Amino acid sequence: xxxxxxxxxxxxxxxxxxxxxxxxxGHTQHGFAQLxxxxxxxxxxxxxxxxxPDQAFWARCDAVLQTGGAxxxxxDRIAGMGxxxxxxxxxxxxxxxxxxxxxxxxxxxxxxxxxRDVLWEHEDNIDARRxxxxxxxxxDARLAYLDNEIRQAIADNERLTPAILVARLRPLRAYVDxxxxxxxxxxxxxxxxxxGAHLSGLLGALALDLRAYRVAHAYAAEAFDLADxxxxxxxxxxxxxTQSLVAFYSGDYHDALAYAQDGLRRAxxxxxxxxxxxxxxxxxxxxxxxxxxxxxxxxxxxxxxSDYPADSTVSASLTLGPYxxxxxxxxxxxxxxxxxxxxxxxxxxxxxxxxxDAAGLAGPRALSRLDLATTQLHADNPDPERAATLAVEALTxxxxxxxxxxxxxxxxxxxxxxxxxxxxxRHVADLLADRTQVGTTAPSALPSPP
Numbered sequence: 352x353x354x355x356x357x358x359x360x361x362x363x364x365x366x367x368x369x370x371x372x373x374x375x376x377g378h379t380q381h382g383f384a385q386l387x388x389x390x391x392x393x394x395x396x397x398x399x400x401x402x403x404p405d406q407a408f409w410a411r412c413d414a415v416l417q418t419g420g421a422x423x424x425x426x427d428r429i430a431g432m433g434x435x436x437x438x439x440x441x442x443x444x445x446x447x448x449x450x451x452x453x454x455x456x457x458x459x460x461x462x463x464x465x466x467r468d469v470l471w472e473h474e475d476n477i478d479a480r481r482x483x484x485x486x487x488x489x490x491d492a493r494l495a496y497l498d499n500e501i502r503q504a505i506a507d508n509e510r511l512t513p514a515i516l517v518a519r520l521r522p523l524r525a526y527v528d529x530x531x532x533x534x535x536x537x538x539x540x541x542x543x544x545x546x547g548a549h550l551s552g553l554l555g556a557l558a559l560d561l562r563a564y565r566v567a568h569a570y571a572a573e574a575f576d577l578a579d580x581x582x583x584x585x586x587x588x589x590x591x592x593t594q595s596l597v598a599f600y601s602g603d604y605h606d607a608l609a610y611a612q613d614g615l616r617r618a619x620x621x622x623x624x625x626x627x628x629x630x631x632x633x634x635x636x637x638x639x640x641x642x643x644x645x646x647x648x649x650x651x652x653x654x655x656x657s658d659y660p661a662d663s664t665v666s667a668s669l670t671l672g673p674y675x676x677x678x679x680x681x682x683x684x685x686x687x688x689x690x691x692x693x694x695x696x697x698x699x700x701x702x703x704x705x706x707x708d709a710a711g712l713a714g715p716r717a718l719s720r721l722d723l724a725t726t727q728l729h730a731d732n733p734d735p736e737r738a739a740t741l742a743v744e745a746l747t748x749x750x751x752x753x754x755x756x757x758x759x760x761x762x763x764x765x766x767x768x769x770x771x772x773x774x775x776x777r778h779v780a781d782l783l784a785d786r787t788q789v790g791t792t793a794p795s796a797l798p799s800p801p
Contacts, residue, residue, distance in 0.1 A: 353432040361429045363400035365409075365422065370398040372416045381569055387411040390576035391569050406430070490539045493530060497523065497546040504553055505667045509714040512752050513560040520557070524550045544581035548574045549671075552593040556669055559597050562755045567597045588618035588627060593669065595631035599638075600756055608635035622659070622673035628652040629674065629682040637689035645690060649683045665710040677706035681719050688722055693729045700726065714754050717745035721760040728767050735768065739775030746782050753786060 353361075373383050373394075380398075384391040389408060396402035409423040416422075500523055504516060527547040535543060555570030571594040578586035591614025598607035611631025618624045629652035636644040652674075659673050666675040674682075681703035684696045700723045707715040724741035727734045742764055749757045761783045768776045 353436055355436070358429060358432050358436065359400075361432065362403050365425050365429065366398045366400045368425070369394075369412060369422060372412075372418065372422075373398075376416055378415075381565065383415065384572070386415045390572045392573045393576055490530075490533065490535050490543075494539060494542045494546065497527065497550075498542075501546060501549045501553070502671070505549075505669050505671065508553070508556070509668055509712045509752075513557045513754075517554065517557050517561070520550055520554055524554060541581045541583060544577045545583055545586050548577035548581065548583075548586050548590055551577060552590055553669060555593055555597055559600055560752070560754050560756070564597075564601050568601070571597045584617045584619060585621045585623065588614045588621050588623040589669075589671065590614075591617065592623055592626050592631055595627070595635070599631070599635060600759060604635045604638045608632060608639065611635060625652050625655050625674040625679060626670070628655065629679050629686070633686040634682060634689065637686040640690070642690055642692075645686050649686060652679055652683070663706065665706050665712060665715075668714070675706070677703045678715070681707075681715065681722070684719075684722050684726075688725055688729075691729065693726050696726050697723070713748045713752055714757065717749045717754070717757045718760055720745040720748075721757070721764050725764050725767050728764075728771065733771065735771040735773040736775055738764070738768065739773060739779055742779045743775070743782065746779070746786060750786070758783065758786065 373380070378386070380394050381391045384394045387394070387408065388411065389404070393402060393404060393408075397404055397408070406423060406426055409426040410420075412418075413420050413422050504520055507516060524547070527543060527550060530543055531547075551570045552574035555567045555574060558564075558567035558570055571590070574593055575587060575590040578590045591610045595607045595610035595614065598604075598610060608631070611627045614627040614631065615624060618627060628648050633645050633648040633652065636648060656673065656676065656679050662675065664675060665677050666672060668678070680699040684699040684703070687693070687696050687699075700719050703719045704716065704723065707719055720741045724738040724745070727738035727741070742761060745757065746761060761779070765776070765780055765783070768779075
């Protein structure tokens with residue numbers, strides 16, 4: 352019978368073999384992960400022996416690498432070794448327990464009990480096992496620390512520059528990996544995976560702000576993989592919303608729609624339904640030209656919003672709760688503008704700008720002003736001067752943050768402004784060019800933390 356070390360070594364050898372075959376075929380981990388429809392982190396962890404996926408994974412690898420089923424066959428062989436060891440251990444366990452149990456002479460409490468030996472576990476064994484259940488106190492403290500840091504980072508997003516937040520979050524993400532080597536109780540394990548999902552999702556959104564699109568896709572995919580491993584539908588819905596966001600600003604509108612729709616299926620009654628509907632589904636449908644779909648989705652989002660108490664507080668863009676009135680209105684306006692419709696858009700944007708200005712959120716303030724500027728151009732009596740003034744305000748508000756979402760929206764505004772000849776519009780174009788010069792030479796990866 353194979354020992355546990357032999358089985359472990361065989362699994363690691365299979366992971367190394369996968370890495371060799373993948374490299375020989377010319378695939379990167381990211382590209383290969385997309386081909387087998389698993390996360391890049393799953394591929395990386397499998398190759399290094401830190402993860403051991405099921406037979407379906409290896410079958411997909413065989414199909415992509417055209418190995419003739421070699422990897423799945425080896426997986427089946429190792430799995431058979433494990434099953435045989437498990438059966439042998441199971442047959443030996445009762446004998447081991449009886450040998451370890453201590454005979455205790457129990458005094459007869461009733462005449463019928465008599466004076467006999469009973470094989471009980473020693474009370475020290477029971478106490479040790481009970482104490483093991485309490486050994487997670489330190490893990491609870493670590494998880495509470497992570498939860499607090501994540502909530503603070505979500506609140507700070509759009510207030511601090513992306514680079515500052517990346518430098519703060521990357522060490523936390525590494526800390527989660529370190530804790531994953533521990534032996535937490537199942538509820539703590541689920542919380543740890545949830546923390547990892549939220550951190551990866553945050554880093555994905557920040558990578559998007561920094562125009563690191565491939566990194567953003569990788570982090571967002573990892574966020575969903577972790578949420579899926581945690582078996583937390585609410586976290587899965589949050590991660591899908593983040594994937595939809597990244598796909599949308601990457602111009603992958605079909606993917607943005609697919610992620611949003613899958614998130615809605617997983618969300619159930621989760622508050623993330625509003626964000627998935629109006630930020631994910633409605634905006635993607637608008638760029639795909641589905642007018643009826645946009646109307647239906649926006650109406651659904653506002654209906655869902657009515658399920659929650661009215662609150663003037665502006666929710667975070669990556670909120671763990673429901674979207675607020677202002678964000679729902681702003682995203683609805685963006686969707687309608689993408690369809691070339693302006694009816695009702697000004698009312699939505701007036702609601703949004705008032706709330707965003709009061710909250711002091713530079714990103715939303717800029718985006719809403721750019722949408723309102725575009726509305727000025729599409730009005731029955733266009734006002735290019737007012738539109739240009741709003742666009743300059745938007746770019747000035749985000750001079751330090753340099754959000755990619757703002758730059759994209761500004762480019763869309765300038766496209767709509769092409770029929771108009773006004774000196775202020777030229778100023779907007781020059782200002783945007785100055786702002787994006789750094790981005791054109793920026794590396795595709797994120798900066799290393801200090």
